[in-house]
Amino acid sequence: MEVVYLKISFIGAGKVGFSLGKYFSVNNLNVKGYYSKSFKSSKEAAKFTNSTAYEDIKEIVNDSDILFITTPDDVIFNIWQQISKLNLKNKIICHTSGSLSSRIFSNANNSGAYVYSVHPMFPFSDKLNSYKKLKQAYFSIEGDKTHIEDLKNLLECLGNKVVVINGEKKHLYHLANVTVSNLALALLNLGCKYMENCGVSSEDSLKALFPLIESNIMNIKERGFLKSITGPIERGDIGTVMSHLEVIPDEDKPLYKNLSLVLLQIAREKHSEKDYSKLNEILGGI
Ligand SMILES: NC(=O)c1ccc[n+]([C@@H]2O[C@H](COP(=O)([O-])OP(=O)(O)OC[C@H]3O[C@@H](n4cnc5c(N)ncnc54)[C@H](OP(=O)(O)O)[C@@H]3O)[C@@H](O)[C@H]2O)c1
Structure with missing residues (x-):
């Protein structure tokens, strides 16, 4: 046709x-x-x-x-x-x-x-x-x-x-789209709010954090998740994670812990030799 x-x-x-x-x-x-x-x-x-x-x-x-x-x-x-x-x-x-x-x-x-x-x-x-x-x-x-x-x-x-x-997977398919677009927007907004709470203006917060956002996205595009992961979870920096949990508002704690557990899975895949069990416990992982 x-x-x-x-x-x-x-x-x-x-x-x-x-x-x-x-x-x-x-x-x-x-x-x-x-x-x-x-x-x-x-x-x-x-x-x-x-x-x-x-x-x-x-x-x-x-x-x-x-x-x-x-x-x-x-x-x-x-x-x-x-x-x-x-x-x-x-x-x-x-x-x-x-x-x-x-x-x-x-x-x-x-x-x-x-x-x-x-x-x-x-x-x-x-x-x-x-x-x-x-x-x-x-x-x-x-x-x-x-x-x-x-x-x-x-x-x-x-x-x-x-x-x-497959039509039967349409809701799951949509969840994938919403997670990387709308939910990612919510997460970026939250990061900017934390920056504003440090006394930086809302305009400067986004501008200052943007190179971090952009290069992270470009790294993921060019190198995939495993090669792009950085930060305290990958390094196993327990002290830094504890310091975040001290300052984060109570209502955001479950989000921080759940997303960190996703990062921990990626870190484990990348560094199968590393012991992340203490970090897993702090984050409430199983
Ligand atoms: N926006 C996105 O980013 C996006 C991305 C992918 C898929 N979609 C999907 O695309 C579809 C349209 O989304 P959209 O963002 O284009 O929505 P939209 O800008 O709100 O446009 C929908 C249009 O439908 C018309 N409409 C409403 N009721 C109608 C009726 N009873 N009979 C005939 N026309 C009617 C309205 O026309 P009038 O102007 O005449 O009132 C309106 O202009 C949705 O299914 C959405 O899920 C959206």
């Missing part, structure tokens, strides 16, 4: 709808148009991508071969209920949620449609500019076997890498 010639449309003209549509259109895919809750959003997205704004969901479904539902997660099922009453024979229906699987499209077989979740592993913070960096993003796909390879090829043609995952 030559998916690159198929007509692609979007239901939900928000950050992801705008960005994917623009990314597809600048890469010469056939973007047909947009339907959204407000016609104003549909018109803006259509103008941005040189495509059509639809007022009627039936019409956009009729005119498209591939439909991306890019509404908030909680709305996807509602849209499916509306469109599954229409003629979907041989159409490819995708949503872009990271946590939901293609199973949200219940009884898809009866509709004649092929259903997928296609998740861009990328933060879309800006509907007008995020598309510019989208080439670097990995996508994950899961769903009906029939067109998995076609969708994979479509994205790979644009230069993206694609991982095919």
